[in-house]
Amino acid sequence: MAPTSASSAAKNSEWYEVAPTSANSTAKNSEWCEVAPTSANSAAKNSEWCEVVPTSANSTAKNSEWYEEVPTLANSAAKNSEWYEVAPTSAN
Secondary structure, eight states, X not given: OOOOHHHHHOOOSSOEEEOOSHHHHTOOXXXXXXXXXXXXXXXXXXXXXXXXXXXXXXXXXXXXXXXXXXXXXXXXXXXXXXXXXXXXXXXX
C-alpha cells in the first residue's frame, strides 16, 4: 500500500520508528509509518506495510526499491519485524 498522506508528509530530519503491527497500521500519525519489508524480514511480509522511496545512501545496501531498516541497540534484541527505525530523507 502507498504511504498515507499523514505519514508521508510528516517526516523530518530525525529518525522515526516504524511498527509493522495491526494496531499501528490503523493509527498512523506524524510519528509512525510502516515500510515494506526488505530481504532481512521478508518472512513478515503482509498487506500492512506501505512502500517508501529509497535514497542513494541505502540503495547499495538493498535493491534500491526499499529503505534499509536498521535495528537500534535498544531494539536489537527484537530483530523480528516488530520494531525498526528507518532513516528519513529530505524527500519524505
